[in-house]
Amino acid sequence: MPYRNHSVKIDFHTHIYPDHLALQTVSAVRQRAGVDAHTEGTLEGLKRSMATAGIDLSVVAAVATKPKQVESIQRWLRAIRQPGIEALAAMHPADPLNSEQMKMLKGEGFRGFKLHPDYQDFFVDDSRIYPLYEAVAAEGMFILFHAGIDRGLPYPVHATPKRLAAVNEAIPQLCMVIAHLGGEEAYEETSSHLLGRDVYLDTSFVLRKMPGTFRERFLREHPSDRLLFASDSPWTDQGEELRFLLQLPYLTDGEKERICYANAARLLELEKRRCS
Template identity: 30%
Template sequence: MAGRMNVAELVAIDVHTHAEISKDGHGSLSPELMAASAEYFKAHGRRQPTIDEIAAYYRERKMAAVVFTVDAEHATGHPPISNEEVAESCAEHADVLIPFASIDPWKGRAGAREARRLVERYGVRGFKFHPCIQGFAPNDRVAYPLYEAIEELGVPALFHTGLTGIGAGVPGGGGIRLKYGDPMLIDDVAVDFPELRIILAHPSFPWQDAALAVATHKPYVYIDLSGWSPKYFPPQLVRYANTLLKDKVLFGSDYPVITPDRWLADFEKIEIKPEVRPKILKENAARLLGLGGEGSVPS
């Protein structure tokens, strides 16, 4: 069992990495959707790292990582990787890994009970939603019992926003509807659950301005920068990260489809103020996640 996380010694906290394969070899996505993702990210022949391998990778780099899978069984028919397995594996590497869970919102109140159990018994620190793959609009009332539980538990909800590479190029996009990635749908969630901490994942193409507007207007809405090389960030995202949202923008890679090595190398080359870089790379996430004595998010 690894020791406790020492935030002061970390170079960065990556808030967006994926557990793609379970200990028994079960994948988080169907082979068709996984192949489409590999094609989109030019990641042919890439191995799917185990959680133990993710831990070793981040430990070597003196980084911490949030790890999650996606439960989209209702929409896809593909069983997810067990949240319990993810949480237990992360607990074995508590010095560098932070477990998030994913619960299919179509589970309704049963999902809310599962959320409470995962936080209280398994130490889960947040929840991942992928509305496009899970087949729901974020403001659909079917998800509200789950949001209510997450808000009460005081942990963040991370939502995929914008285009997804999963299903890209497959006829009909593999059944995945991009409209559910519009961050303006999550504005309703921020209104209806005013104490819920929300992370909008990725530069939200083609709705980048909407994401910036929601994060500027709603005090507990954050943005992670995963899924894109920083050299492709739209200029308004860089401008807001340097100014109005400097305390609400978070480093995320999308590992293993994008490595933190590549992301950080490209991040060095964009015009982020020196005093803002440590906020994005570590300080904002440490505060949001309540890590290592950094304190909780101020109310």
């Protein structure tokens, strides 16, 4: 039976870059990672992609690779937020924000942060980072973690499923969103360490690429209220990713609605903002 729920669709994990850097950045990633880009990596390119795909809201996840970049990236993130475009706040573990700065960001409407342990050169389960996690949790915010390999980056992998599970074990109050369904090519490890945990998994980049047996197992066994539709645009096509998810026969309409809207809306506190 075809999917008939026409609710709002949210893409929880996308990337864009300032206009003057987009061409250079997209070209560099394409060369390093060997992946095609499906937009030019700009805000306007993302909006065109959303209109074509039938996606109502995209969440932009930017990474500060150096502490000195945080302030300028955060200014840009403030500027791009608009109806249909949300963003996660920037932070670097080498110079973590204090609680007052986090409160200010939350007051501006930011609900979470993006961390990329490979780019930011830290192991996700390094106990020296735990005070940062505890501070984020204390503010009622979440962290979207890159997980697994990032094509073209050197080893070691700083955020494996096992390491991410250790963080959840140590700081269960932290709301964790784990990208790429636990990590590209880390499917066995995700099965052993993350499935069924009280963490969110997003579908970015790997949804159509992963083996079908793992895909069905993950989407059936992980709680449907802890799954998030995400594309990783521009590194996949938003429309192709969404259509693929919506045609999966083993997901109910209710599960698809949770994955494509309700879970993200809860994390972003969209209903709370609408009523305030």
